[in-house]
Amino acid sequence: METCIFWTAVILGILPQGPVSGAVAGTVRLTTTVTPPVKPFLSVSWSFREANVITSTSKNVTGPQYAGRIFLDRATGSLELRNLGLEDSGEYTVNIIPDGGLQQQGKTILNVYTLISGASISSPSAVLIEDKSSTNLTCEASGNISSTVWMKDGRPLGPTDRVTFSEDNGTVFLHPVHSSHHGAYQCRVSNPISSVTVEHDLVVNFGPHNLSIVGPSPVSPGPGVALQCIAASVPPANFSWTFNGNETHVNSSLYIIERVVHCSLLVILHAARCSDPQRPDVTRGGRS
Ligand SMILES: *[C@@H]1O[C@H](CO)[C@@H](O)[C@H](O)[C@H]1NC(C)=O
Ligand SMILES: *[C@@H]1O[C@H](CO)[C@@H](O)[C@H](O)[C@H]1NC(C)=O
Ligand SMILES: *[C@@H]1O[C@H](CO)[C@@H](O)[C@H](O)[C@H]1NC(C)=O
Ligand SMILES: *[C@@H]1O[C@H](CO)[C@@H](O)[C@H](O)[C@H]1NC(C)=O
Ligand SMILES: *[C@@H]1O[C@H](CO)[C@@H](O)[C@H](O)[C@H]1NC(C)=O
Ligand SMILES: *[C@@H]1O[C@H](CO)[C@@H](O)[C@H](O)[C@H]1NC(C)=O
Ligand SMILES: *[C@@H]1O[C@H](CO)[C@@H](O)[C@H](O)[C@H]1NC(C)=O
Numbered sequence: 596m597e598t599c600i601f602w603t604a605v606i607l608g609i610l611p612q613g614p615v616s617g618a619v620a621g622t623v624r625l626t627t628t629v630t631p632p633v634k635p636f637l638s639v640s641w642s643f644r645e646a647n648v649i650t651s652t653s654k655n656v657t658g659p660q661y662a663g664r665i666f667l668d669r670a671t672g673s674l675e676l677r678n679l680g681l682e683d684s685g686e687y688t689v690n691i692i693p694d695g696g697l698q699q700q701g702k703t704i705l706n707v708y709t710l711i712s713g714a715s716i717s718s719p720s721a722v723l724i725e726d727k728s729s730t731n732l733t734c735e736a737s738g739n740i741s742s743t744v745w746m747k748d749g750r751p752l753g754p755t756d757r758v759t760f761s762e763d764n765g766t767v768f769l770h771p772v773h774s775s776h777h778g779a780y781q782c783r784v785s786n787p788i789s790s791v792t793v794e795h796d797l798v799v800n801f802g803p804h805n806l807s808i809v810g811p812s813p814v815s816p817g818p819g820v821a822l823q824c825i826a827a828s829v830p831p832a833n834f835s836w837t838f839n840g841n842e843t844h845v846n847s848s849l850y851i852i853e854r855v856v857h858c859s860l861l862v863i864l865h866a867a868r869c870s871d872p873q874r875p876d877v878t879r880g881g882r883s
């Protein structure tokens with residue numbers, strides 16, 4: 596093939612390799628790398644699937660489906676195609692015969708895409724419990740989808756032993772769910788001409804995990820101190836405090852001791868406990 600073209604003495608490659616991307620109803624320009632000659636070209640012709648698009652010699656012959664939607668730059672041979680349809684996708688060939696010099700040819704691929712729209716994430720509505728439930732997140736959109744990429748809380752989401760993806764990334768499988776799966780998922784669906792990102796909040800019930808009490812230790816006798824019980828939990832944990840084994844009737848995460856009496860300090864800190872009704876209590880470790 597190449598030897599044959601060599602013998603007919605044609606300069607090849609006057610179009611960038613492409614592919615060129617266009618949007619349905621949009622416009623693309625297939626631009627040659629030719630510098631305009633002093634004497635106009637004898638002939639510029641474009642073809643698509645063996646059929647004439649435009650042949651411009653001393654007159655112009657335009658293919659019927661291109662009337663009113665192409666523009667030929669006679670100086671460089673570049674072609675503009677307007678009001679694109681999906682059926683315009685394919686390989687275009689340009690042939691230029693200069694007034695003296697070698698014939699020039701170029702080929703390029705045009706891909707026409709529909710804009711991506713109506714993206715959404717769906718997930719079964721069941722209540723999810725850490726380690727017990729499994730679920731799916733499915734990202735759907737209309738239009739020519741080239742790629743689907745998932746993020747969680749703005750960071751790329753990759754596969755783990757509990758997270759797997761369908762072949763086209765359309766669905767994420769969480770099996771079983773983990774506390775770290777609680778949060779906002781983003782799915783970005785894109786093609787060369789458009790991109791849409793949608794978000795979905797996933798609620799995973801877990802905990803309370805990682806219980807701890809924070810507060811000063813030791814403190815001086817005098818005005819009050821505050822102890823805070825911290826627990827990672829969805830939904831938020833309920834708290835109850837006991838002091839020296841007695842119920843305090845304090846049920847917020849914050850336990851405020853209004854007056855610290857001399858000598859009772861260590862007892863207070865050692866005995867401060869916070870608990871969730873379903874979980875073992877934690878007791879602040881002694882630091883006597
Ligand atoms: C052919 O088309 C080119 C580019 O649009 C234009 O410059 C030229 O005048 C046209 N020639 C004729 C004979 O209509
Ligand atoms: C996940 O999706 C598959 C089909 O894609 C379905 O069979 C399965 O029941 C789904 N799992 C959950 C937990 O919804
Ligand atoms: C876009 O989608 C249409 C309809 O499914 C299809 O005919 C066309 O080939 C697709 N275009 C590309 C560039 O994938
Ligand atoms: C699926 O996602 C991975 C990374 O998240 C990405 O590298 C890959 O290109 C995606 N595949 C498709 C078909 O979108
Ligand atoms: C509990 O603490 C560990 C270690 O710091 C951390 O990796 C994990 O994410 C925490 N769990 C929750 C649910 O916050
Ligand atoms: C937490 O407290 C609320 C209101 O007092 C109550 O409705 C809920 O059942 C409690 N949750 C747990 C896990 O005890
Ligand atoms: C609290 O506990 C202490 C010692 O365990 C006990 O002496 C005291 O009577 C209790 N106070 C109340 C109000 O129950």
Ligand SMILES: *[C@@H]1O[C@H](CO)[C@@H](O)[C@H](O)[C@H]1NC(C)=O
Binds near residue numbers: 845846847
């Ligand atoms: C403790 O819980 C009761 C109901 O269970 C509520 O009326 C009260 O406001 C709560 N107290 C605090 C300090 O949150």
